[in-house]
Amino acid sequence: MEMLLNNRYQVIRTLGGGGFGETFLAEDTQMPSNRRCVIKQLKPIQNNPQIYQLVRERFQREAAILEDLGGSTDQIPSLYAYFQSEGQFYVVQEWVEGETLTAKIQQQGLLSESAVREILINLLPVLEYVHSKRIVHRDIKPDNIILRRRDSKPVLIDFGAVRESMGTMVNSQGNPTSSIVIGTPGYMPSEQAAGRPVYSSDLYSLGITAIYLLTGRQPQEIATDPRTGEIVWRQHALNVSPSLAMVIDRAIAYHPRDRYPTAREMLEALQLGAVTMQPTVPYAQPPAANLPPTAVTPQYTIPISPAALPQPINQSNGQRGIFAGSLIAGGLIGASIIIGFAINNKKEPQPIAQSSPLSSEQATINNQPQNTAPSVKTQRPDTTTRNEPQDIVTPVKSIFPSPSAPNLTPTPLKSETPSAETPAQVDRPSPEQAIQNYFATINKREFQTGWNQLSPNYQSNKRLHPNGYLSYIDWWGGKVESVDVEEVNLVEASAETATVEAQLEYSMKTGKVVPSVVRFSLLWDAGNSRWVVSDTK
CATH class of the missing domain: 3.30.200.20 (Phosphorylase Kinase; domain 1)
Known part of the structure; x- marks a missing residue:
């Protein structure tokens, strides 16, 4: 030519x-x-x-x-x-020597999850910089991302603003305006198609690009939910990890308010999701008493993960005595869990050692500021209200068959009154200290250790942690800067359970400081000699 x-x-x-x-x-x-x-x-x-x-x-x-x-x-x-x-x-x-993502897919097939994750992690800082200049790219798609040959880095080309200038015209009021919409159907979100792009419009386009790289399908080839407008793509990428899928889902949310507000937040979510998660330490859960749940007055809360509300603690109004459970392990997996007795103990509880200030788990954040003391205090249970003697003890039995011992006979529990001869009671940490240690772990950003201090049921609760560990670190790593534990009080305790109330102060990454009063339910994990969090409210 x-x-x-x-x-x-x-x-x-x-x-x-x-x-x-x-x-x-x-x-x-x-x-x-x-x-x-x-x-x-x-x-x-x-x-x-x-x-x-x-x-x-x-x-x-x-x-x-x-x-x-x-x-x-x-x-x-x-x-x-x-x-x-x-x-x-x-x-x-x-001139950038390399090939577009479209050409790469056509020549080599689908990209692996790790390759897609690497492309996103390399592009998001670029978008963060572009957005800091108050610029929206408006045409992110596989054709406009080139993998540079010399270092395989993704390069962003073809910004839409220059092209948009060619559509300049004068409106009826005599003001210059643009008569064209920049973007590619399928890759641009609805607000951009309406001529009102925002920064998260670019994140939407990047998320759709990631889906193309993982599935090989153009946006028009993927169904959308007719009720919500959300893109139903996961069935075409069954091998994608939940952590990456969650990041993409949020990026391509129909409404901008449901997406990541910034490229930085999307990048942090990707990096947190890439953390290798160690297996949770096995936890031996004691049998739960089959007691009717008590209605709980609704509170304004911030849950353990931002996606759900805390669940009420199962506690009987008629009996405020101390409950106990027992676990008999015969060294066999799946050995029968024997009997949980609801016991009303007439004896005074053992004195609880004082504990010292540390920091916190996200749980309930009340909507009103709390008056907090400058130092951590520990209180004994109120024996006049919570340990009233009862005349009747009703045993509650729960027996699960075991392949190795189908006819195992329940063995009565020994008295749960702590004694000096009981080894399990000698070095047992106080429930208050367990809460303080938990928040010290969170403040040190040791999220895996903190996660392992939650009971398995609490970890797997989909309302609290819809995406498991990733929801947990999305809250603690992405939204909370630190938590101060201002006061910890023991509400009640037994050999296997405890309730602790803590006055907390959340320092959010937005700069906000939010006071909170949180009540923690704890279970004693005998296998690992520690308390674990089983519920909050």
Whole structure:
């Protein structure tokens, strides 16, 4: 192709074309190396002298922005020059040697999850920088992301603002406006299609791009939920981990308020999801008494994970005595769990040692500030209200068959009154200290250790942790800066259960400080000699 643009750029071949013009690969004949470059030719949609002047002014502004962006990161092509010729506008940019994501999928097939995750992690800092300049790309898709050959880094090309300037026109009030919508159907969200893009519109497009890389399906080939408008894509990528799927789901949420508000937050979620999770320490759960649940007065709460509300603790109003359970393990997996007795103990509880201040688990955050003491205090149970003597003890029996011992006979429990001869009671930490240690772990950002201090039932509660460990670290790692434990009081305790009330102060990453009073239910994990959190309210 013999074409010399601006008496300088020798066109080698046409790379593409569309309604706004064409894109060429060219050589710069005025550079000693004949450096190759990409030239975008842009045509105004209206041939009007007044409009042409507006287009030129806007084009120059957008070209200056491109120069700034390309000069600050090597993942956006550098702007070499721009010029006008015969009523048309031209942008000269760095030629990135490599292949688009579309070409890579067509040539090599689907990408692995790790490859997709790496592309996202490399692109999100670029988007964060672009958005910091108050710019929305508006046309992120596989065709506009090139994997650079020399280092395999993704490079973001073809910003929409320059093209949009070609659609400049004057409205009925005499003000300049754009008559075109930039974006690609399927890859742009609804607000962008309506001409109102926001920063999370780019995150939506990036999420749809990730789905294409994982499934090979274009957006039009994937169904949407007719009630919510959400994209139903997971059935086409069954091997994708829940952590990555959750990040993509949030990025492609129909409404902008349900997406990640910033590229930084999406990046942090990806990085947290990539953390290798150690298996939870096995927990021997004591049998639960079959007691009717008590109605709980609704409270304003922030749950253990942001997606759900805490569940009420099962506790009888008629009996406020001390409950106990017993676990008999014969060294066999699945050995029968024997009997849980509801025992009303007439004896005074043992004195509880004082504990010291530390920090917190996300649980209930009340909607009113609390008066908190400057130091941590521990109180004995109120024996007049919580340990009233009862005349009747009703045993509650729960027997589960075991393959190894089908006819196992329940063995009565020994008295649960602590004695000096009981080894389990000698080195047992107090429930208050367990709560303080838990929050100290959270404040040290040791989230896996903190997660392992929750009972399995509490971990697997889908209302509290809809995405398991990822929901947990999304809260603690993404939203909470630290928690101060201002006061810890023991409410009641037995050999196997305890209830502790803590006054907490959450320091959020937004800068907000939120006071809270949280009541923790604890279970004694005899196998690991520790208390674990079983519920909060």
